[in-house]
Amino acid sequence: EIVLTQSPGTLSLSSGERATLSCRASQIVSSSYLVWYQQKSGQAPRLLIYGASNRATGIPDRFSGSGSGTDFTLTISRLEAEDFAVYYCQQFGSSPYTFGQGTKLEI
Amino acid sequence: QVQLQQWGAGLLKPSDTLSLTCAVSGGSLNDFFWSFLRQSPGKGLEWIGEITQSGSTNYNPSLESRVTISVDTSKSQFSLKVRSVTAADTAVYFCARGTTVVVPPYDYWYFDIWGRDSLVTVSS
Numbered sequence: 001e002i003v004l005t006q007s008p009g010t011l012s013l014s015s016g017e018r019a020t021l022s023c024r025a026s027q028i029v030s031s032s033y034l035v036w037y038q039q040k041s042g043q044a045p046r047l048l049i050y051g052a053s054n055r056a057t058g059i060p061d062r063f064s065g066s067g068s069g070t071d072f073t074l075t076i077s078r079l080e081a082e083d084f085a086v087y088y089c090q091q092f093g094s095s096p097y098t099f100g101q102g103t104k105l106e107i
Numbered sequence: 108q109v110q111l112q113q114w115g116a117g118l119l120k121p122s123d124t125l126s127l128t129c130a131v132s133g134g135s136l137n138d139f140f141w142s143f144l145r146q147s148p149g150k151g152l153e154w155i156g157e158i159t160q161s162g163s164t165n166y167n168p169s170l171e172s173r174v175t176i177s178v179d180t181s182k183s184q185f186s187l188k189v190r191s192v193t194a195a196d197t198a199v200y201f202c203a204r205g206t207t208v209v210v211p212p213y214d215y216w217y218f219d220i221w222g223r224d225s226l227v228t229v230s231s
Contacts, residue, residue: 001168032213032214032215032216033215033216035216035217035218037218042224043224044201044203044221044222044223044224045152045201045218045221046221047217047218047219050208050215050216050217051213051215054215056217056219088151088152090152090218092216092217095165095167096154096167096168096169097154098154099151099152099153099154100151101151102151102152
């Protein structure tokens with residue numbers, strides 16, 4: 001199965017700063033099958049980015065995704081208070097679908 | 108607005124069968140794939156398996172020998188059974204809608220709608 005490794009495990013930043021989260025796959029993943037989610041405590045994951053770089057409906061443009069092959073990045077350009085959460089990457093390129101272990105974005 | 112409502116027993120004993128059902132409201136089962144996932148501190152987010160409206164299934168090999176996912180189209184529901192549970196099956200369980208969007212030459216896949224979590228605890 002494809003293993004997704006996210007880094008860093010925890011990212012400590014302040015509101016207004018830029019966040020860069022990394023997701024590395026153990027095998028090449030087609031960009032169209034790479035997804036990012038945001039999860040807040042006690043809630044289900046929320047779809048942010050699909051196809052590596054396409055924002056889901058209602059997602060602010062401060063969120064952007066990029067990458068290809070085995071290296072993907074989620075960038076939040078100017079952090080707002082509501083953005084502090086855990087972020088997961090996930091792949092649909094090969095079954096079983098797998099998730100990264102998450103990056104916790106904290107103030 | 109499509110919503111998923113899930114329910115099932117929250118406390119099980121080892122060797123019991125875990126059963127969860129997810130009801131789809133505000134939309135159709137057609138043209139989507141319906142999944143169960145779980146999340147535990149030790150294993151993070153784990154995809155369990157999926158089913159389509161026609162009943163075609165795909166399971167995570169790590170659980171396939173103990174898992175059955177079924178669909179009841181008349182009730183717009185899909186269900187999960189995990190047999191012979193152990194403490195390792197203790198987790199928060201989710202159901203989710205999987206969507207495929209084709210924009211040639213690409214097809215995009217993602218989980219866009221999730222049910223509220225169900226905590227399942229396995230303890231003697």
